[in-house]
Amino acid sequence: MKKTFNTRSMIFTLYGDYIRYYGNVIWIGSLIRLLKEFGHNEQSVRAAISRMSKQGWVESEKHGNKSYYYLTERGRLRMDEAAKRIYKLESPSWDGNWRILVYTIPEEKRHIRDEMRRELVWSGFGLLSNSCWITPNPLDDQIHRLIDKYDIEDYVNYFVASHKGMKDHEDLVRKCWDLEEINDLYSQFIQEYSQKYVIDKSKIEKGEMSDGACFVERTMLVHQYRKFLFVDPGLPQELLPKNWLGDSAAALFADYYRTLAEPATRFFESVFEQGNPDWKKDNEYNYLDHPLISPRVNQQ
Known part of the structure; x- marks a missing residue:
């Protein structure tokens, strides 16, 4: 049974993972068609995009009788900030402060x-x-x-x-963040998506998975993984426990993402171009080398 997620949250995911690299604007009809793949109807999409507009995340413009929506400066800043943290593939180094x-x-x-x-x-x-x-x-x-x-x-x-005591950094971290609980969430992600990754990779190699199905799975993968943004503080390596699973989860995310990337992008573009005939893709955007994935992966 296909999971159905909050419409507004799914729109944010589509902007962050697709639309922002295609001129940052989309016809509402195309957005409705894309979200139909996830079980969202036209009414829920229009209501969600209206709320996002009132909250200052998107703005609309009219071309003829068509309405188009694009991320505001505030929306783009939030996407950029999210990209720097949640899609990193390793924890940052620490200056000790x-x-x-x-x-x-x-x-x-x-x-x-x-x-x-x-x-x-x-x-x-x-x-x-x-x-x-x-x-x-x-x-x-x-x-x-x-x-x-x-x-x-x-x-x-x-x-x-600088922290001079009385307790050590480990005690300070324990007081402010529940890393054990966060690590359990990473473990659950790895258990679920490592199995799905193997299955979907085999289906794609055999030509048994449609472009639309790849689009859904890639988007759901990003949607699920970005939730760590709200729970993982992104602490430096020096402050993490030895059994930390965040980097392993990030590596799995990158491998699975790239496996789904080409057919998923093909489906998105087929829907997008119908309502956006003058669309232009960002020249720096490469679906196999996504800007949101750490350069460390490219070196492996």
């Missing part, structure tokens, strides 16, 4: 605190104590964008510091 964000937001701006919390978790920060967030990663740009976005410069302090 911690970034500390402390804020005291007044009660009348309470709603900002909730939004800030979601944004900080998404970026990889961990909560050390009340309104005090830390990360070992250099996220200065993200922090400055958050401060500007919510206009909270007067309520925020940001530090880059």
Whole structure:
């Protein structure tokens, strides 16, 4: 039985993995046709894209009687930020410093605190104590964008510091992130998708898997894998446990992605070109060497 995922979330996936490399714009009819492959009807697609427009992720433009939607600057920045973290194939090296964000937001701006919390978790920060967030990663740009976005410069302090105790880095990480739980999620991903990878690779080699089926599986793979963005803080190798499975999951993702890439892209383009006759693909985009996949894979 085919899984059905949130329509809005699936649209984000299609923009991030396909549309942004084809002029960043798509006819609503093409979007409806693509999402039909996943069990989403026209009404749900139109409702979801309307919500995304109101939230500032996409904007629309009319050509004749056709409506086209494209990512806003905010949407493109979010996609780029996601690409730098969730699709990496190995953990970053660490400079030994911690970034500390402390804020005291007044009660009348309470709603900002909730939004800030979601944004900080998404970026990889961990909560050390009340309104005090830390990360070992250099996220200065993200922090400055958050401060500007919510206009909270007067309520925020940001530090880059070294940790002098009293406990070690391992205890600090354990207090801020549940790496054991995250590792279990990576283990589940590896167990499920390593089997699917072997089966689908064999089907493709025998010509037993349609382009449309490859498109669905590749998109679902990305959709599932990008969920780690919301739980994995992307800690440096020095702060991870020895049995960490994140890099193995990332390598499996890359292998499976590339196996599905050519037929999936062929299907996408066949649908896309019907409603976007003047479409142009990004010259730097290569479906077998996706910009979201770490260069490390290319060296293996």
